[in-house]
């Protein structure tokens with residue numbers, strides 16, 4: 001890696017634009033972009049990349065954006081891009097990489113994450129969904145919950161217990177589950193916003209071929225760690241962002257456009273949150289640069305923690321600033337959205353949806369534990385279930 005320059009990447013973008021009209025059918029263009037190695041430049045050649053430094057992706061995105069090239073809609077396919085793809089890249093077989101990465105990146109196949117269960121959220125390693133070996137495959141039975149995008153997903157990353165006789169972290173295996181298979185049932189769950197962006201998923205006798213296992217049997221916890229680290233960075237990181245991006249944006253805009261709403265006390269709070277937002281933005285930039293240099297670390301957890309707190313404080317301030325108008329919430333009809341739309345909606349929606357930010361992708365309490373143990377080096381929480389077989393744990 002590293003021999004590819006910004007000029008090389010620009011040359012490839014030019015060649016792509018010479019061969020493919022960005023105004024034509026988006027699928028065609030996106031497939032050609034993947035094949036040109038311009039999907040995620042740091043991925044290997046043949047898998048949507050060029051083995052190039054990750055920082056050059058910004059060059060590609062800027063050039064293609066300026067040419068009006070179609071987007072693969074990262075908000076709709078965020079779980080695939082942010083979590084499934086890096087996990088498949090790290091642990092997948094050559095066949096799995098060749099099968100899954102291209103339609104994942106183009107957005108032709110949406111992914112979801114079947115991790116959480118009614119009795120296993122923060123203590124994810126305690127999960128009870130069983131996968132039992134059956135010939136050249138596995139039979140899976142269990143229940144998952146809070147599964148974002150399960151209603152639009154073609155594939156899922158799934159963790160299941162394959163050995164109840166060993167300690168909980170050691171008896172888990174990681175699979176790719178076909179959401180169209182018989183035995184997969186998706187039921188909507190309504191959120192505080194009134195929408196059903198996530199689901200319960202019931203798995204009854206679902207057959208998964210062994211070729212859809214990711215990593216070794218019993219090694220699923222390690223594979224899941226790769227997903228979870230990337231999840232926090234995907235939530236907190238992403239592309240380089242300009243000042244006043246994110247939740248501070250709409251609040252600062254309202255402040256500027258509606259001087260009649262201002263009070264000295266709100267002014268003071270807004271200024272403090274503006275500074276915190278700028279600190280978070282620069283921290284995100286640091287995480288991005290660390291990622292470019294290596295792998296995601298506990299900094300991603302710290303960033304995700306700050307952004308969750310900021311989103312809740314800022315959306316609360318926005319509702320207060322707008323007074324009665326901020327309390328209005330237009331439509332409680334059941335909607336099955338394809339992505340979370342923080343900015344195309346009103347302040348009331350932002351306020352309600354931001355509550356989930358401190359739960360999804362690891363709760364703030366758990367992230368504080370990670371920062372305490374892995375950044376500050378404080379003593380770890382006592383773990384008296386570490387050596388006991390999963391089947392003997394109280395539940």
Ligand SMILES: Cc1cc2nc3c(=O)[nH]c(=O)nc-3n(C[C@H](O)[C@H](O)[C@H](O)COP(=O)(O)OP(=O)(O)OC[C@H]3O[C@@H](n4cnc5c(N)ncnc54)[C@H](O)[C@@H]3O)c2cc1C
Pocket residue numbers: 112113114115116117118119120121122123145146147148149198356357359360361362363364365366369381
């Ligand atoms: C909007 C949204 C989308 C989601 N999407 C998905 C998805 O697509 N796929 C998926 O698999 N899951 C998803 N989740 C689930 C999410 O990952 C879990 O809700 C989360 O991990 C917390 O687990 P839990 O709900 O079981 O809470 P619990 O683990 O039961 O926690 C309850 C409370 O206790 C605290 N707590 C627990 N253990 C400790 C500890 N050791 N120290 C201190 N405090 C502790 C928690 O922080 C929390 O406040 C989503 C959740 C939300 C809100």
